[in-house]
Amino acid sequence: MHVVLYEPEIPGNTGNISRLCAVTGCHLHLIRPLGFNTDDKSLKRAGLxxxxxxxxxxxxSLQECLEKYKDxxxxxxxxxxxxxxxxxxxxxxxxxxxxxxTSGLxxxxxxxxxxxxxxxPMLPDRKARCLNLSSSVAIVVYEAFRQQPDFGGLSLVPTEHHGTLNSQYR
Structure with missing residues (x-):
């Protein structure tokens, strides 16, 4: 599975999506320009x-990515x-x-x-334009995995590794 973010602007969203991709095995593709530096503290923190x-x-460019994965x-x-x-x-x-x-595709x-x-889907006639980007990505990624045989290899068995979080992420 591949997640493509077209010119993402908010480091926390991209960090959350990065973490989602890490735990599901999705390949993440970022289309420049990015609205942040990849060394941004909030990006790193959200991705833990x-x-x-x-x-x-x-x-x-988005065209470059789409062409690479045209099949x-x-x-x-x-x-x-x-x-x-x-x-x-x-x-x-x-x-x-x-x-x-802020502006979509x-x-x-x-x-x-x-x-x-x-x-x-969202309720009609609301002032809210759309869902948060990282929430939207999570919704669609898990639907895509739900459709795969054996949930695409994702495990429902709890992980044994619960080590402590490095202090730089707290």
Whole structure:
């Protein structure tokens, strides 16, 4: 499974998503420019001490990433879509693309990939535009894994390793 963040702006969100990717084995793809330095303390703190478990790549454009994974199913999560995120079948190599926290995905994505744009349902007629980015990623990633045989290899058995957290993350 692949998680693509298009020009993420908030380090805490990217840190949370990084931790999600580390514990699920998702490959994380970050599209520049980033709204923060990757040495940002809040980014590191949100990801805790999971950074060594993360498979991460950086790209200078979304097109570059999409072209590299053109043989994979590609889905674009946006509040502008009308098809629900549960209305498709994800495969183990699906690319799940999420937009900026403040402005989402660019218009050309909505136009070029209209049939692959998905939405997380929300109440209508509310002042809130959308869910938090890290919450949205978690919802869709776990739906994609739920659809896989044996939950995509994720374990329901509690881990034995509960070591103490390095003080720099407290």
């Amino acid at each position: 001490d999971y950074w060594h478990l993360l498979d991460i790549d950086y790209y200078d 994979h199913s590609q889905y674009f999560l946006t509040s502008k879509a009308t098809k629900g995120y549960t209305q498709v079948h994800y495969d183990a190599g699906s690319l799940l693309v999420f937009g900026r926290e 660019p218009d050309w994505v909505h136009e070029q990939y209209a049939g692959q744009c998905l939405r997380i």
